[in-house]
Amino acid sequence: xxxxxxxxxxxxxxxxxxxxxxxxxxFAVAACCLVHPDDAFAHASERGHVLLLPTGxxxxxxxxxxxxxxxxxxxxxxDALDRLAALxxxxxxxxxxxxxxxxxxxxxxxxxxxxxGFHGSRDPLSNPLxxxxxxxxWVGVTLLQGLVxxxxxxxxxxxxxxxxTARLFGGPFARLPAHFGYWPAVIGLAAFAWFxxxxxxxxxxxxxxxxxxxxxxxxxxxxxxxxHESWSRxxxxxxxxxRLISRFSIIGTSDxxxxxQICWPGARLSTAAQVPVGAVVFLLLALSSVSFDGLSKTFLxxxxxxxxxxxxxxxxxxxTVNTAGLAxxxxxxxxxxxxxxxxxERLVASVEPxxxxxxxxxWSIVPIALAYHLSHYLLALVVDGQxxxxxxxxxxxxxxxxxxxxxxxxxxxxxxxxxxxxxxxNVQAAIIILGHILAVVVSHGLAFRLHADARKxxxxxxxxxxxxIGYTVFGLWLLASPTAG
Amino acid sequence: xxxxRDKAGFANSRISRRTAIKGLGAVAALGTAPGYVRYAGAQTxxxxxxGFQAHKTGIGAAYGRWYEKTTMAAVKLINxxxxxxxxxxxxxxEDDGTDPARGAEVVAKLATQHKCDLVYGTLFSHVVTGSAPxxxxxxxxxxxxxxxxxxxxxxxxxxxxxxxxxxxxxxxTSVAPWMAGNLGKKVTMIFPDYAFGYDHRDYLPPALKAQxxxxxxxxxxxxxxxxxxxxxxxxxxxxxxxxxxxxGPAVLTFVKExxxxxxxxxxQLFGFIDSLEAVDINSPGLEFLDGxxxxxxxxxxxxxxxxxxxxxxxxxxGIDDNGASLQDPKDISTxxxxxxxxxxxxxxxxxxxxxxxxxxxxxxxxxxxxxxxxEMKEGPEHPQGDKIFNGKIHQAFGHxxxxxxxxxxxxxxxxxxxxxxxxxxxxxxxxxxL
Numbered sequence: 050x051x052x053x054x055x056x057x058x059x060x061x062x063x064x065x066x067x068x069x070x071x072x073x074x075x076f077a078v079a080a081c082c083l084v085h086p087d088d089a090f091a092h093a094s095e096r097g098h099v100l101l102l103p104t105g106x107x108x109x110x111x112x113x114x115x116x117x118x119x120x121x122x123x124x125x126x127x128d129a130l131d132r133l134a135a136l137x138x139x140x141x142x143x144x145x146x147x148x149x150x151x152x153x154x155x156x157x158x159x160x161x162x163x164x165x166g167f168h169g170s171r172d173p174l175s176n177p178l179x180x181x182x183x184x185x186x187w188v189g190v191t192l193l194q195g196l197v198x199x200x201x202x203x204x205x206x207x208x209x210x211x212x213x214t215a216r217l218f219g220g221p222f223a224r225l226p227a228h229f230g231y232w233p234a235v236i237g238l239a240a241f242a243w244f245x246x247x248x249x250x251x252x253x254x255x256x257x258x259x260x261x262x263x264x265x266x267x268x269x270x271x272x273x274x275x276x277h278e279s280w281s282r283x284x285x286x287x288x289x290x291x292r293l294i295s296r297f298s299i300i301g302t303s304d305x306x307x308x309x310q311i312c313w314p315g316a317r318l319s320t321a322a323q324v325p326v327g328a329v330v331f332l333l334l335a336l337s338s339v340s341f342d343g344l345s346k347t348f349l350x351x352x353x354x355x356x357x358x359x360x361x362x363x364x365x366x367x368x369t370v371n372t373a374g375l376a377x378x379x380x381x382x383x384x385x386x387x388x389x390x391x392x393x394e395r396l397v398a399s400v401e402p403x404x405x406x407x408x409x410x411x412w413s414i415v416p417i418a419l420a421y422h423l424s425h426y427l428l429a430l431v432v433d434g435q436x437x438x439x440x441x442x443x444x445x446x447x448x449x450x451x452x453x454x455x456x457x458x459x460x461x462x463x464x465x466x467x468x469x470x471x472x473x474x475n476v477q478a479a480i481i482i483l484g485h486i487l488a489v490v491v492s493h494g495l496a497f498r499l500h501a502d503a504r505k506x507x508x509x510x511x512x513x514x515x516x517x518i519g520y521t522v523f524g525l526w527l528l529a530s531p532t533a534g
Numbered sequence: 535x536x537x538x539r540d541k542a543g544f545a546n547s548r549i550s551r552r553t554a555i556k557g558l559g560a561v562a563a564l565g566t567a568p569g570y571v572r573y574a575g576a577q578t579x580x581x582x583x584x585g586f587q588a589h590k591t592g593i594g595a596a597y598g599r600w601y602e603k604t605t606m607a608a609v610k611l612i613n614x615x616x617x618x619x620x621x622x623x624x625x626x627x628e629d630d631g632t633d634p635a636r637g638a639e640v641v642a643k644l645a646t647q648h649k650c651d652l653v654y655g656t657l658f659s660h661v662v663t664g665s666a667p668x669x670x671x672x673x674x675x676x677x678x679x680x681x682x683x684x685x686x687x688x689x690x691x692x693x694x695x696x697x698x699x700x701x702x703x704x705x706x707t708s709v710a711p712w713m714a715g716n717l718g719k720k721v722t723m724i725f726p727d728y729a730f731g732y733d734h735r736d737y738l739p740p741a742l743k744a745q746x747x748x749x750x751x752x753x754x755x756x757x758x759x760x761x762x763x764x765x766x767x768x769x770x771x772x773x774x775x776x777x778x779x780x781x782g783p784a785v786l787t788f789v790k791e792x793x794x795x796x797x798x799x800x801x802q803l804f805g806f807i808d809s810l811e812a813v814d815i816n817s818p819g820l821e822f823l824d825g826x827x828x829x830x831x832x833x834x835x836x837x838x839x840x841x842x843x844x845x846x847x848x849x850x851x852g853i854d855d856n857g858a859s860l861q862d863p864k865d866i867s868t869x870x871x872x873x874x875x876x877x878x879x880x881x882x883x884x885x886x887x888x889x890x891x892x893x894x895x896x897x898x899x900x901x902x903x904x905x906x907x908x909e910m911k912e913g914p915e916h917p918q919g920d921k922i923f924n925g926k927i928h929q930a931f932g933h934x935x936x937x938x939x940x941x942x943x944x945x946x947x948x949x950x951x952x953x954x955x956x957x958x959x960x961x962x963x964x965x966x967x968l
Contacts, residue, residue: 100760101790101819172627174590249636252591252629261949352758357728359782360660360758363633429834461641462865467817529759531783533593
């Protein structure tokens with residue numbers, strides 16, 4: 050695998066340049082390990098190599114692996130998982146005082162990016178705003194949140210400005226009505242998903258600059274009114290998403306004293322608190338939107354809608370049909386999930402309220418959502434991440450070299466050809482299958498919190514396990530199918 | 535827009551984004567220096583602004599990336615040699631997402647907001663046909679590099695021109711004599727069942743008939759098909775030549791299944807490199823293509839008898855002897871098509887010089903000057919070869935290459951004459967007012 054190391058070293062010895070060097074090296078290391086087809090660069094032939102692979106066996110094997118995991122859990126002593134999940138390595142308290150400064154850095158970067166969106170290159174692969182939002186944040190930060198920990202909390206571009214403004218002018222001025230729950234975040238995520246997946250030009254720098262600026266201002270105002278933490282917890286969709294995803298990560302804060310701890314991936318999901326229905330819907334929407342992104346490009350979806358994939362008419366022609374498709378995918382996943390939990394609870398004649406069961410068991414969606422996100426977008430990170438390194442070094446296309454990466458030669462074909470296709474497919478398949486196996490494990494642990502009786506706990510999980518087997522098959526099929534668009 | 539210098543090109547293999555920017559800056563600085571003559575004659579130092587309608591994202595992104603590299607390479611040479619009419623050339627890139635509706639917006643934006651002198655560089659046919667009406671309404675010259683027959687057919691408007699690449703009708707027509715004379719006279723066609731396939735379906739049979747050959751069967755494959763075993767038995771057993779123009783992700787499966795169907799025998803194969811543009815010809819699954827023939831607009835692989843102009847062009851764009859990026863041998867270029875960007879830019883240069891183009895007020899003069907062009911000589915400006923331009927239908931005609939795949943490389947075995955690809959014009963744009 051070729052690395053993405055810069056072809057020329059930066060000449061400047063400035064702190065920024067030194068920082069850039071480290072960023073470049075870190076990225077290159079990441080690029081060595083991660084590959085995935087990239088939508089932006091997907092030439093029609095890349096999936097062609099995958100079509101020649103025996104993907105059917107992988108799909109069967111994946112389904113079997115998830116099923117066997119469930120059977121294995123049946124014979125595992127219930128407390129064995131608990132003991133494993135409870136293992137913690139204490140890291141001490143995080144330096145809270147630094148948060149305002151790191152957030153200020155995040156805000157500063159945000160300002161530069163928005164200015165670049167308005168005044169930088171018109172080319173979405175040269176302008177740092179779309180590359181940062183769609184690649185570094187939506188893909189890169191999600192990856193870090195899910196695997197490492199809640200880093201977003203430290204770079205959130207609202208924390209510092211809201212805190213400074215509130216100190217000057219007071220606030221918060223109102224309590225967030227309890228019945229709002231997570232619904233503002235659900236609406237935010239739905240709008241975001243529509244903009245990302247269906248709006249014709251989400252990568253246009255000027256359009257994106259307007260959208261993110263308006264969203265930042267609206268969020269800033271709402272945070273001033275209701276308080277930063279209050280709106281972050283259930284209103285600002287990006288923070289809500291990143292927090293939910295970070296529950297899977299290996300570094301987290303103790304629910305008791307807020308100290309940092311290291312644990313097994315997904316271990317903190319088993320102790321997560323029950324969430325309201327709004328949060329359940331939020332997670333299902335997050336998973337279904339990524340699923341639909343994959344589905345909407347398949348020959349099957351295009352053929353069903355009378356679209357010739359070889360003469361893909363562009364996103365504009367698909368706004369209506371894909372809006373319906375996104376809504377249907379969400380509705381379908383939500384219906385199946387709620388039905389699986391409902392049937393499972395009925396199988397064991399559960400006395401627990403239904404909202405409690407879904408509010409707990411939805412945590413098992415987190416590993417699946419993370420797996421879909423990673424397998425779906427990793428190549429975007431590897432390829433577009435290179436473009437981002439170049440663009441960030443010269444955000445206004447005026448000849449700067451802030452990070453020393455402005456002359457970096459982008460390896461756009463890093464994942465093309467039959468060998469990379471084989472590697473890509475295997476990495477994707479492994480991520481999808483592992484994600485679903487972990488989901489079964491997490492779900493199993495959560496079921497024991499609902500049902501103390503082992504037989505009941507296991508029986509209640511049968512429908513949800515079938516759903517996860519089905520979603521494994523669906524996920525692998527999406528990645529193995531011919532696509533366009 | 536406060537900054538629109540070099541909006542592209544940092545992916546370029548030879549010209550980094552920064553060096554392109556620096557180059558423009560250097561040009562401006564030198565232009566004010568005493569004794570500097572190259573731009574001194576220009577009445578204005580304002581650059582010629584060429585709007586590049588680029589497929590940066592969407593289905594055409596792989597082509598768009600190489601179109602951009604070729605464009606930036608040509609513009610660098612043009613500027614190094616003094617620009618156009620003493621003025622530097624500036625490329626302003628806007629992504630159209632390979633989306634016809636956005637394409638129309640991009641043409642309008644480039645013409646009005648960016649105040650470009652012309653719009654250039656579009657490849658995908660549906661984007662061209664979606665954008666062309668806007669170019670006509672705004673009266674902005676629209677130089678496409680699309681190889682579609684839509685320009686020559688007369689269906690667009692007088693502001694649309696295709697002087698740097700031949701159209702598919704011409705390509706199909708031109709290969710027929712060699713195919714009939716060398717591979718066989720009984721031909722079966724397999725093509726995707728939509729417009730791209732129909733061009734081949736409609737124009738090959740009459741061209742073959744003129745050579746005393748015949749089409750035994752035409753097998754149209756639904757575009758969503760990914761397995762072809764049920765279609766292959768439809769190929770008549772007395773087929774001597776199988777003419778295939780499949781495109782899309784299932785091409786490799788098609789070739790693999792074709793190989794399994796015929797084993798070590800089978801008819802001669804003739805295809806269009808469009809099927810495998812930007813794809814490694816030695817990929818697993820394509821073994822059955824060994825010994826078969828392809829049309830190529832410009833050869834992917836360096837040839838023994840390449841002209842100096844061809845060698846210089848390849849070096850400037852940054853492709854190696856295998857047609858891959860000099861920086862990344864896995865990054866296979868779209869060699870059969872991208873030369874059209876290079877040649878179109880030089881046509882624009884020649885036409886602007888011929889009409890003494892000064893400002894957007896001269897846009898109509900630029901169209902007329904292009905229409906007045908007739909012959910283009912092979913050389914640094916036309917490395918693919920001579921061209922004849924038909925000003926009535928706004929279309930260039932040129933030589934085509936027929937290459938044989940052997941030893942893992944495509945070797946040109948025949949070069950068609952320009953006359954082989956000419957057909958009776960069916961339109962005359964010059965009769966419509968500008």
